[in-house]
Amino acid sequence: MxxxxxxxxxxxxxxxxxxxxxxxxxxxxxxxxxxxxxxxxxxxxxxxxxxxxxxxxxxxxxxxxxxxxxxxxxxxxxxxxxxxxxxxxxxxxxxxxxxxxxxxxxxxxxxxxxxxxxxxxxxxxxxxxxxxxxxxxxLYLYYRPDMFAELGLEVPTTCEEFREAAKALTRDTDGDGQTDVYGFGFRGSKGGHDHWASFVLGAEGVSLTEGLTSEAGVAGTQFVADLFQKDEVFPPSAPNDGFQEIIGAFKAGKTAMTIHHIGSANGMVEALGDNVSAAPVPECGGGRWTAxxxxxxxxxxxxxxxxxxxxxxxxxxxxxxxxxxxxxxxxxxxxxxxxxxxxxxxxRFVQATVDSLPFAQMLPNSSETADFVNTIWPTAMQRVLTGDITAEEMNAEIAKLYGG
Missing domain, CATH: 3.40.190.10 (Periplasmic binding protein-like II)
Incomplete structure (x- = not known):
């Protein structure tokens, strides 16, 4: 009818x-x-x-x-x-x-x-x-062009380049023996699924509804875990960091990269002037995904x-x-x-947005997505970052939610 x-x-x-x-x-x-x-x-x-x-x-x-x-x-x-x-x-x-x-x-x-x-x-x-x-x-990648220039780095276009840049940008700048600048501000609490997705869902055959438990899907989540646990390029607070924390840290010069959209651009410029720019998120697993x-x-x-x-x-x-x-x-x-x-x-922020449109995606329009965003992802991501569960277990939990 x-x-x-x-x-x-x-x-x-x-x-x-x-x-x-x-x-x-x-x-x-x-x-x-x-x-x-x-x-x-x-x-x-x-x-x-x-x-x-x-x-x-x-x-x-x-x-x-x-x-x-x-x-x-x-x-x-x-x-x-x-x-x-x-x-x-x-x-x-x-x-x-x-x-x-x-x-x-x-x-x-x-x-x-x-x-x-x-x-x-x-x-x-x-x-x-x-x-x-x-x-x-x-969403796109915010970065500090002054820090990149100081270290002779290029803006990363792949996950491998991103990891190397983040490691180089994570440093002790005042000589007190403590890291005071981290390569990337990762949003590990509620709302951070878009950060994770940019590193995971670009891989061929991987989405929230299929391929998450494949080798490529698990490798994406493991990549995020390794950035925190092995490379230590996220601030120690990353498992609990939300929007205010990642934006505040970037404005304060405590992180060299983060991910958000143009809604934060004017505040970034007010705090940093020309020392902030933007580019599409890197290619990971053979493709790109952004929210x-x-x-x-x-x-x-x-x-x-x-x-x-x-x-x-x-x-x-x-x-x-x-x-x-x-x-x-x-x-x-x-x-x-x-x-x-x-x-x-x-x-420059308008251009980064337009350049990102060809691979922009939306999460599935389903009742499961509300559970994914509000409970399943933030809980599982925090547990992965702190070592309570594996990347494979996290992806399996999300796949189960979507019927996989």
């Missing part, structure tokens, strides 16, 4: 492409923490360019956003369009709540101007396109005027408008031209 409904809706949308009603109202839900946001100005510009379409935008608090959205859908009072994240897509598709946008994308003259790989990253679980990217971040942070918009299947709703969300992902939208969020525009002229962050 849902498939028939989806196919029927797709046909209707294809026939009505470009034919918005003469007088339409698009109810749009979004979530911005910044109360001083550009939504009113964007709405004014859109309505001037699209006479007869009125946009009513509601800024819904993030901590209740999806509860309210699901409730509104079930109650028959859903908005016509909304901001959405990838983790919600499987449930929204199962509910029959989203309108496919494939035909609109195919005929939209701005599709080619979007950053490469974004459309594929947010493709629906059934192969249809429901999401239109509106902003994003990608993608998403935000998209979608047209709801219950929209009274789906064409008008599409016109609105595509307006938000168009050149110029998308830059204004992202000025309120601190994330990056999805339009190539807007990225090239972006000034909210230094361009």
């Amino acid at each position: 849902k498939l028939a409904r989806t196919l029927g809706l797709a046909s209707v949308l294809a026939l009505s492409a470009g034919l918005a009603h003469a007088d339409s109202t698009v109810r749009f839900w979004y979530h911005f923490d910044n109360a001083d946001n550009p939504m009113d100005a964007l709405i004014t510009a859109f309505e001037e360019a699209n006479p007869g379409i009125t946009v009513e935008a509601e800024n819904v608090p993030w901590n209740s956003y999806y509860d309210q959205l699901y409730t509104a859908i079930i109650g028959g009072n859903a908005p016509d369009a909304a901001m959405v994240k990838a983790f919600a897509q499987p449930r929204l598709v199962e509910m029959g709540a989203l309108a496919p946008i494939d035909d609109w994308l195919a005929s939209w003259d701005a599709t080619a101007g979007l950053q490469d790989n974004l459309i594929d990253l947010v493709k629906g679980p059934d192969g249809n396109q429901y999401y239109l990217p509106v902003q994003y971040v990608v 993608f942070g998403d935000e998209s918009t979608a047209v709801l299947s219950s929209a009274e005027d789906p064409v008008a709703a599409w016109k609105w969300i595509s307006f938000l992902s168009s050149a110029g408008n998308n830059a204004k939208f992202n000025e309120a969020t601190g994330q990056l525009p999805v339009v190539k031209a807007d990225s090239e002229s972006w000034t909210l962050h230094p361009q």
Whole structure:
């Protein structure tokens, strides 16, 4: 029944492409923490360019956003369009709540101007396109170019180069016999799975759902363990370090490399000036893997005027408008031209993000992933780093969670 409904809706949308009603109202839900946001100005510009379409935008608090959205859908009072994240897509598709946008994308003259790989990253679980990217971040390697230059090191592009650089950068700089700079700030507590994944999931045939217990999968986790236990290139606090610790240590000059996204860039520059730069994470096991942070918009299947709703969300992902939208969020525009002229962050961090997009990935959209992120990974990683379990045992535990 849902498939028939989806196919029927797709046909209707294809026939009505470009034919918005003469007088339409698009109810749009979004979530911005910044109360001083550009939504009113964007709405004014859109309505001037699209006479007869009125946009009513509601800024819904993030901590209740999806509860309210699901409730509104079930109650028959859903908005016509909304901001959405990838983790919600499987449930929204199962509910029959989203309108496919494939035909609109195919005929939209701005599709080619979007950053490469974004459309594929947010493709629906059934192969249809429901999401239109509106902003994003990608994790990359932060490093200290001054320290690299001092030691005559090149920025690492492989795991082997990374290990050698991290060992060289781990040193006693004040001559008191104690290490005071470590090669890499590893996030060993909750949230650090993206660090681990960059060293493990790039290997051929290895993902959270397959290959983790293979020789290549175990070798990736062992590589991380060895960096801490044998090479001692992580601070001793690494098993318990979270976001604040890794960022604080890097800003303070206690680590020479770490991994995060552009959201930390301006704070890094404020602390370090030109002595901080960025590059894609190294290739490990024959490939690269880095985390993608998403935000998209979608047209709801219950929209009274789906064409008008599409016109609105595509307006938000168009050149110029998308830059204004992202000025309120601190994330990056999805339009190539807007990225090239972006000034909210230094361009070297924008470039590192764009360069990382071709191999950016998201974790599986499944209930198991919440357990992986919140409990299984942080507990197992801490136990590996402290020697309580082996790399093989850790990977087997994760594989079991995902049914392997």
